[in-house]
Amino acid sequence: TVVDWRTPIIDELTAATSHANLPIDASAIAALADEWRLGYGLGTRDIETGALPWQTVDQLHRSILDSLLPTYHLEALTEDQRTHLNLAWHRLTPWPDSVEGLTKLKKHHTIATLSNGNIELLTNMAQHANLPWDHILSAELFRHFKPHPDVYLGAAHHLNLYPNQLLMVATHAGDLRAAARQGLRTAYIPRPLEHGPDRPQPGKSPEDHFDIEVSSLVELAGVLGV
Numbered sequence: 001t002v003v004d005w006r007t008p009i010i011d012e013l014t015a016a017t018s019h020a021n022l023p024i025d026a027s028a029i030a031a032l033a034d035e036w037r038l039g040y041g042l043g044t045r046d047i048e049t050g051a052l053p054w055q056t057v058d059q060l061h062r063s064i065l066d067s068l069l070p071t072y073h074l075e076a077l078t079e080d081q082r083t084h085l086n087l088a089w090h091r092l093t094p095w096p097d098s099v100e101g102l103t104k105l106k107k108h109h110t111i112a113t114l115s116n117g118n119i120e121l122l123t124n125m126a127q128h129a130n131l132p133w134d135h136i137l138s139a140e141l142f143r144h145f146k147p148h149p150d151v152y153l154g155a156a157h158h159l160n161l162y163p164n165q166l167l168m169v170a171t172h173a174g175d176l177r178a179a180a181r182q183g184l185r186t187a188y189i190p191r192p193l194e195h196g197p198d199r200p201q202p203g204k205s206p207e208d209h210f211d212i213e214v215s216s217l218v219e220l221a222g223v224l225g226v
Contacts, residue, residue, distance in 0.1 A: 001171040001189060002102070002113075002217075003092040003129060006196055009033045012088035016081055022074055030196070032072050039064035044116055044145040056118035056140055062086045089117070090124035095191065099130050101217020104226045110134045114155050114168065116145045135159070147178030156184075167211070169220065173204040180210075187212035187220055 010033045017024050024032075043060045046052040055063075065086055069075050077085070105111050112135035113122050119138045126133055135158075139145045142154040156163045163183035170176050171194065176186040188210040194201045204210070214220045 001169060001191065002098045002131060003094050003125065004191075004193070005037065005089070005092050006033060006194065008091060008093050009036065009088055012085060012091070016077065016085045017074060020074075020077055020081060022076060024072060024074065028072055032068060034195070034199075035068055036061070036064055039068070048145055048148060054143055056121075057089070057116055058086065058118055058121055061089055087124075090121050091128050092125055094129040094131065095216075097216035097218045099132070101219075101221055102132055104218065104221035105224065106132050106134065108226050109224065110159070112137050112155070112159070114146075114151065115139065146175055149178070149182050152179050152182040152184055169217075171201070173202075173208050176204075176210055177208070185212075186210040187214065189214055189216065189220065 010029055013029045013033055014026070017029070040057065040060060043052060043064060044057075047054060047060070052060075062082070065082060069077060069082075102111055111133055113126075113133055114137045115122055116139045117125070118140045119136060122136045122138055125131065126136065137155050137158060139148075139151050141158070142148070142150045144150045146152075152166075152168070153163065156166055159166070164185060166179075166184045167187055168176055168179035168184045169187040169189060170179075171189050171191040173188065176188055180186050188204060188208075190201060190203055192201050192203075212220065212223055214223055
């Protein structure tokens with residue numbers, strides 16, 4: 001919703017393999033990035049079902065990376081190179097409207113993350129991307145991943161608010177549906193380039209009805225009177 005994950009992950013994979021003198025073409029790099037991201041979604045679901053033990057997103061990302069490298073003939077990456085590459089998820093870049101929109105919203109509203117990313121990841125990302133959060137709330141606090149109800153209700157508890165006093169802002173319709181089931185208000189922002197120019201974002205379904213639908217965080221600030 002706030003950062004572009006795919007472009008920087010592709011860039012960092014390209015830099016890492018080039019530095020290690022490992023031959024891999026651009027299409028394979030993009031495929032590796034997409035598989036890495038897909039593994040995260042599948043992994044968090046497996047953790048919620050008990051198929052995998054509890055772990056942070058950093059730990060999950062690392063295990064997925066290690067499992068994928070042989071497929072792409074990249075086993076020669078060293079431990080230091082793998083560690084640095086895994087932390088690429090801490091160095092994602094904001095969408096063009098993100099910093100301006102969050103800064104506007106912050107003038108009259110409390111703004112917080114509510115992400116599956118662990119606290120260290122979210123803190124480093126905020127510092128790297130200049131994201132001006134008032135609070136960093138992570139699924140790590142609740143030992144569950146979204147869309148588990150405890151994540152949304154836990155956020156309300158930590159902020160000492162009722163769920164309907166929170167506006168969940170997201171680009172993933174499933175996240176908003178889960179938040180709405182727990183009583184949160186919802187705002188939808190499409191990010192059509194999330195998966196690259198050739199793979200449109202799934203977006204919302206015709207049955208989805210969110211409280212606010214806007215094209216950017218800047219527009220959201222305007223709708224909320226900032």
